[in-house]
Amino acid sequence: MGAPPGSAGEVLTLISAGSATTRADLAKLTGLARSTVSQRVDQLIESGLVEEIETGESTGGRPPRLLRMHTEDHAFAGVDLGATHCRVALMDIAGGVLAECEDPLQIAEGPEVVLPHVDRRLDELLVRAGRPRQALKAIGMGVPGPVEFATGRPNNPPIMPGWNEYPIPEHFGDVSVLVDNDVNVMALGEHRAAFAGTSHLLFVKVGTGIGCGIVAEGRLHRGAQGSAGDIGHIRVSGHEDAGCRCGNSACLEAVAGGAALARRLTELGIPAESGADVVALVQGGNTQALRLVREAGRLIGEVLASLVNFFNPEAIVIGGVLSRVHEHLLAGIRETVYRRSLPLATHHLSIVPSQTGINAAALGAGLLAIEHYLSPDNINRLMKG
Amino acid sequence: MGAPPGSAGEVLTLISAGSATTRADLAKLTGLARSTVSQRVDQLIESGLVEEIETGESTGGRPPRLLRMHTEDHAFAGVDLGATHCRVALMDIAGGVLAECEDPLQIAEGPEVVLPHVDRRLDELLVRAGRPRQALKAIGMGVPGPVEFATGRPNNPPIMPGWNEYPIPEHFGDVSVLVDNDVNVMALGEHRAAFAGTSHLLFVKVGTGIGCGIVAEGRLHRGAQGSAGDIGHIRVSGHEDAGCRCGNSACLEAVAGGAALARRLTELGIPAESGADVVALVQGGNTQALRLVREAGRLIGEVLASLVNFFNPEAIVIGGVLSRVHEHLLAGIRETVYRRSLPLATHHLSIVPSQTGINAAALGAGLLAIEHYLSPDNINRLMKG
Numbered sequence: 001m002g003a004p005p006g007s008a009g010e011v012l013t014l015i016s017a018g019s020a021t022t023r024a025d026l027a028k029l030t031g032l033a034r035s036t037v038s039q040r041v042d043q044l045i046e047s048g049l050v051e052e053i054e055t056g057e058s059t060g061g062r063p064p065r066l067l068r069m070h071t072e073d074h075a076f077a078g079v080d081l082g083a084t085h086c087r088v089a090l091m092d093i094a095g096g097v098l099a100e101c102e103d104p105l106q107i108a109e110g111p112e113v114v115l116p117h118v119d120r121r122l123d124e125l126l127v128r129a130g131r132p133r134q135a136l137k138a139i140g141m142g143v144p145g146p147v148e149f150a151t152g153r154p155n156n157p158p159i160m161p162g163w164n165e166y167p168i169p170e171h172f173g174d175v176s177v178l179v180d181n182d183v184n185v186m187a188l189g190e191h192r193a194a195f196a197g198t199s200h201l202l203f204v205k206v207g208t209g210i211g212c213g214i215v216a217e218g219r220l221h222r223g224a225q226g227s228a229g230d231i232g233h234i235r236v237s238g239h240e241d242a243g244c245r246c247g248n249s250a251c252l253e254a255v256a257g258g259a260a261l262a263r264r265l266t267e268l269g270i271p272a273e274s275g276a277d278v279v280a281l282v283q284g285g286n287t288q289a290l291r292l293v294r295e296a297g298r299l300i301g302e303v304l305a306s307l308v309n310f311f312n313p314e315a316i317v318i319g320g321v322l323s324r325v326h327e328h329l330l331a332g333i334r335e336t337v338y339r340r341s342l343p344l345a346t347h348h349l350s351i352v353p354s355q356t357g358i359n360a361a362a363l364g365a366g367l368l369a370i371e372h373y374l375s376p377d378n379i380n381r382l383m384k385g
Numbered sequence: 386m387g388a389p390p391g392s393a394g395e396v397l398t399l400i401s402a403g404s405a406t407t408r409a410d411l412a413k414l415t416g417l418a419r420s421t422v423s424q425r426v427d428q429l430i431e432s433g434l435v436e437e438i439e440t441g442e443s444t445g446g447r448p449p450r451l452l453r454m455h456t457e458d459h460a461f462a463g464v465d466l467g468a469t470h471c472r473v474a475l476m477d478i479a480g481g482v483l484a485e486c487e488d489p490l491q492i493a494e495g496p497e498v499v500l501p502h503v504d505r506r507l508d509e510l511l512v513r514a515g516r517p518r519q520a521l522k523a524i525g526m527g528v529p530g531p532v533e534f535a536t537g538r539p540n541n542p543p544i545m546p547g548w549n550e551y552p553i554p555e556h557f558g559d560v561s562v563l564v565d566n567d568v569n570v571m572a573l574g575e576h577r578a579a580f581a582g583t584s585h586l587l588f589v590k591v592g593t594g595i596g597c598g599i600v601a602e603g604r605l606h607r608g609a610q611g612s613a614g615d616i617g618h619i620r621v622s623g624h625e626d627a628g629c630r631c632g633n634s635a636c637l638e639a640v641a642g643g644a645a646l647a648r649r650l651t652e653l654g655i656p657a658e659s660g661a662d663v664v665a666l667v668q669g670g671n672t673q674a675l676r677l678v679r680e681a682g683r684l685i686g687e688v689l690a691s692l693v694n695f696f697n698p699e700a701i702v703i704g705g706v707l708s709r710v711h712e713h714l715l716a717g718i719r720e721t722v723y724r725r726s727l728p729l730a731t732h733h734l735s736i737v738p739s740q741t742g743i744n745a746a747a748l749g750a751g752l753l754a755i756e757h758y759l760s761p762d763n764i765n766r767l768m769k770g
Contacts, residue, residue: 031392031417032417032418033417033418036416036418156729212695214695217601217606222697223585223696223697223698224585224699224734225697225729227694227727228695229695230694230729231691234691234694235690235691235725248724248725302620305620306688307691307695309615309618309619310615310695310696311599311608312609312610312612340620342631344541344610344612345609345610345615
């Protein structure tokens with residue numbers, strides 16, 4: 001069961017979705033008594049979530065008053081922690097960005113170094129936006145590893161030493177903190193910013209490793225243990241010699257991830273250490289690098305072809321550092337998906353590069369925080385508290 | 386937007402879920418005025434959906450009255466059309482089976498033969514259950530091919546000549562008809578009957594072909610074009626010589642489906658025409674048949690290992706005719722899934738044979754009809770009509 005019908009949470013949902021702009025709308029849509037509607041609306045106004053403005057368009061009697069989200073009081077943060085960077089976006093309750101920043105930061109320095117850094121950045125952004133710390137109602141955070149979403153604890157993250165089982169939300173005290181893996185928050189950011197009308201979407205991040213965020217019926221699908229979308233360890237054919245850090249061989253990311261491509265280029269006598277180096281080589285016209293990226297696209301396409309048959313998405317969005325050379329990557333992906341997937345499933349399928357680019361994760365993390373805060377269950381809890 | 390909060394549909398949802406058993410409960414849960422609650426409840430009683438009974442446990446004043454679903458008036462049908470059979474279950478609004486029947490029927494005879502047959506069976510079952518034809522409020526139907534769920538029209542179904550684009554619901558006049566492919570209704574039936582507490586489940590049918598029904602967050606995931614779960618045409622490694630009816634090669638069902646196994650046994654000098662023949666050979670102790678079934682399990686497991694990483698289900702249920710020798714099939718599937726999927730995703734994963742067996746499809750089709758009928762949007766539409 002979700003929130004009870006007719007609750008403050010449901011009333012807020014109708015206002016934030018734009019379905020109701022007056023108290024009369026709310027009474028009609030909910031079947032609530034006018035007095036109950038007024039009580040709910042007054043609660044929401046008092047808590048600074050909603051405002052009621054006079055339109056000035058009087059038609060003789062009392063001028064009509066319109067309800068809308070009040071964007072001046074609250075603040076929400078989206079934090080994107082990568083292997084080597086920290087990006088923070090401060091947002092209002094409608095998802096508008098108030099201020100943002102990005103610095104280099106090594107996640108491997110551990111939570112005792114990284115989280116205080118995030119704290120300082122939050123304080124600076126709040127000052128820049130002119131909002132007090134108490135205005136900050138919720139923080140969303142994407143981290144480069146698996147997370148138990150319900151508790152916000154990383155679960156054996158391979159590139160985050162010191163973070164295993166660390167209770168990230170506790171660091172921030174009373175503020176609600178939602179922690180998810182980076183690919184999930186990127187998928188959410190991309191979906192809300194560029195594919196809001198799309199019900200079923202896959203966001204594939206091709207970086208050092210390869211992962212996938214899944215949007216089903218407009219919501220993130222995290223699966224039973226929160227590990228859904230871990231496509232980097234799906235086996236691809238013909239690469240049994242490629243060992244993977246997971247202990248298996250022929251895993252997709254062990255042959256097509258940015259780290260794997262850099263290693264193979266190095267073996268060919270072309271020094272490269274990272275996915276970004278591979279991208280630079282391709283952009284510089286190196287044909288070996290170009291060939292490897294296109295081949296990586298075909299291998300990623302082989303896996304995606306299976307997932308298209310299984311999941312039947314409307315769109316596949318390719319992000320991550322390798323998507324900077326997306327024309328070569330997408331050529332290989334499209335070639336394989338259209339050859340191997342069923343026509344019914346590919347007829348209306350779009351395979352496109354990410355539109356939100358480097359902003360996807362911070363944006364998605366902020367929206368995760370806002371959507372949590374505005375969920376009917378949370379609003380009803382706040383109204384009772 | 387779903388149904389408006391406080392509507393008759395929401396009130397019915399609270400009663401059918403057992404969340405509210407009295408008018409007072411409803412007022413408390415919905416925030417509706419007592420008079421509005423009474424109006425909604427009276428509507429539902431008048432339409433025969435709900436009944437109010439006196440408990441007899443008077444504590445002095447007026448004896449308390451309890452609300453519950455009224456199971457005497459309405460009827461719903463679940464129709465399972467296979468390649469060569471027709472099974473029909475007549476159910477009450479709470480999902481209880483009132484009467485059922487099964488006959489041989491060739492789906493290839495086309496809709497003009499098959500649908501009148503279904504009609505006759507429905508009439509017979511209604512007579513047996515003592516309910517008039519008008520009591521039949523909705524029909525759910527599973528067919529062995531792809532269907533555009535929104536319109537109930539089969540979409541290029543390979544083993545259903547004459548059915549392409551046929552508007553099945555129109556045949557039944559005013560009754561709501563929900564048509565879906567057989568694997569989806571089997572997944573729904575299995576989920577509701579045996580895995581109601583499981584959020585994410587895959588139901589894999591291993592019959593002549595191979596297909597999968599997907600339950601995500603307790604609901605069927607049909608995908609953008611309704612083709613989700615079509616895993617029979619996912620490529621498996623090392624079988625490039627196996628041509629498939631879809632025009633590709635190395636498709637899962639072209640090497641591990643019942644028809645493919647029968648063909649390979651025949652090539653080995655052991656005559657077999659169908660998946661049922663293969664099952665009979667295994668049950669008779671034929672070691673070649675047993676070896677092929679186990680190998681089929683490994684190939685199915687190879688595909689499922691990828692899907693476990695991607696989707697992170699809590700349970701995989703194996704159904705279809707080959708599941709009658711599930712010990713051999715499951716051995717192969719489990720071996721491969723546990724070797725190739727990530728530990729986090731398999732730690733709590735159950736891989737089990739279907740518990741609903743041959744009843745899954747008719748049961749699931751009936752529940753599809755009932756859940757549609759009881760959906761808040763539909764109830765609100767009926768109450769306004």
